[in-house]
Amino acid sequence: MRTQVAIVGAGPSGLLLGQLLHRAGIDNVIVERQGADYVLGRIRAGILEQVTVNLMDEAGVGARLHREGVVHHAIDLAFDGRRHPIDVHGLTGGKVVTAYGQTELTHDLMDARRDENLPTVYEAQDVAVSGFDGTRPQVQYRKDGQLHTIDCDFIAGCDGFHGVCRASVPRDAIREYEKVYPFGWLGLLADVPPVSPHAIVYANSERGFALCSMRSLVRSRYYVQVPLADKVEDWGDDRFWDELRRRIDPELAERVVTGPSIEKSIAPLRSFVAEPLRFGRLFLAGDAGHIVPPTGAKGLNLAASDVKYLSTALIEHYRERSDTGIDHYSDRALRRIWKAERFSWWLTSLLHRFPEQSVFDQRIQEAELDYVVHSRAASTALAENYVGLPL
Template identity: 80%
Template sequence: MKTRTQVAIIGAGPSGLLLGQLLHKAGIDNIILERQSGEYVLGRIRAGILEQVTVDLLKEAGVGERVQREGVVHHSIELVFAGSRHPIDVHGLTGGKVVTAYGQTELTRDLMDARQAQGLATVYEAADVSVHGFDGAQPVVRYRKDGVEHEVQCDFIAGCDGFHGVCRASVPKGAITEYEKVYPFGWLGVLADVPPVSPHAIVYGNSDRGFSLCSMRSMTRSRYYVQCPLEDKVEEWSDQRFWDELRSRLDPELAARVVTGPSIEKSIAPLRSFVAEPMRFGRLFLAGDAAHIVPPTGAKGLNLAATDVKYLAGAFIEHYAENSAAGIDTYSQRALRRIWKAERFSWWLTNLMHRFPDTQGFGQRMQEAELDYLVNSKAASTALAENYVGLPL
């Protein structure tokens, strides 16, 4: 069965759905293909800190109402080290910019609901998706659904299908360069229906026991992390062991405020930095995790995907509205410039806050000295704040 569209989007995660929504608003026909079910996509527990750029983009796409109503604005972050807690006023240091706590699951749901309400084409459980002819003028996407073979003819293919997706894997090896750093530890994350320990700030902890992070999804649901060895198994971590370990990595006052409860979800995630460049191959474009991964320390993954989509949507809109290739031709360069800056910030913050295998006495004291400088220098605090809230587009 053959169909025709202007832009075929591979992947129904936040980046693919957001791109589809922006293109639809501009009158550009698109179809989204997703190998998983909609329920599976919604079940993925991911980041929940949105830069102002991302919130503004959701408004532009017409799906910003709920994030404005239910998202919790953060004006500061707090750094815990050497047994003490230090606030960083990101709002004051950046001239009024903030970040918003709003779960990626909820953002995905908003985008799914909008797409369904508008009757736009989304194919879930599309099997054996493959991309062809993107080095020429008539790219094609093939897939199988319910035993029937389908072919989508299109002008452009947008690869929003994640790190393990088919789009980047389909690029000839000689046409792409991949940069990667794998970190020697993981994050054990727990989601629980308990009030956040700090309702208006995200808490980063550095201790000789390792890194910790206290964040939130709402005023009644919290997300906590502790650094752990990669070889650890989730089954080895009872809820009680997790809560005890988290408290041991915080300052005494904050530790006493931690409200515990049964975990809804518990998982161990490895950390990596990864960039593939360029992000354009003829009429195939990569966006989001298909092109780059950041360690979650800087809360940049979802936000980088959103800015990729903003650049890419703008390029397609310019192509159709003005018959101009300028946005398409500069997409990769523009996106990568911002990506590498976010990669640098995430790498720096990861190195600053975590215990590495060689971070013994001297290394730990060096981290504490840098943190002490960071919280007592307005210039250093400002650099942290402006990266945290998101660099300008």
């Protein structure tokens, strides 16, 4: 098989890249080691920056997002038994975020690719990439017992943190930075109305962090900070709802509507960045190149901005015969990545209780929270980062 761009990974970044390239007249094939149902079954992020919403529109798949997504104009910081609203919309000159589940976004992109009859290989085994350091890159995979080879001009590695693309880069050609946090998030998804339909609540309590978020007006996503040693089986639904109420202010706790969980999982928190993101004719995008803690909802949005930079560079290559965008892809993407990493690190440090946290550390955290909610400058900095920094 021959194509212009071979995309490894059919998550949001790979699907979005494929759709943008297709609309620009650039042939592409997507290879995914999992099945389509498995990809759709991943319960992940659900808060979209305006950059991501704009990209969905550019890809021609934004109609349902605008119809069903819920716009958020504010966030609440809860601590010391009270909630403090941060007017994100007002502080950023009218910018907002939109609640729309990653599963739904992925569904929209999958449907568009199927409707266009674009080539996507699911359940590809033994995926391998090669030749990207020369002029004849290839992607190989095994399907139904047969070995297949895709010859291409470029390879886009959108295959996640554990994917084959970054692992195929020579160790001396890449540098990796990582920070692992000593706790995780226990998340619960339930078909109940959100406790706050137009604001996400981030809570710092003496019992640990909590987050009240949503996927729609009838589906909510809640999180509580837990030790890494905890198991999902240890947390029945009743225990989760009780713990959540203890970590938010009493007025909000009274408004929590409980229900049976659809999904529960514990996600460890880590920060990770690989540099660079380009290796000859191989590019890394999304989780293949970086991971952020879920605090601040930057993971999916960073993947989308990577795709914007990369799709623009590839379109420029084919339309204008210019490699300026390709040559600068890694630097441009990493500038935004590191700023998002900084914001996620700061917000994580601000809102969580750490195992070795001293009384002094706690008072510093309290002072920082107090400053953020009472200083317009500090609130503006939070709001600007939350809605997404400009491309």
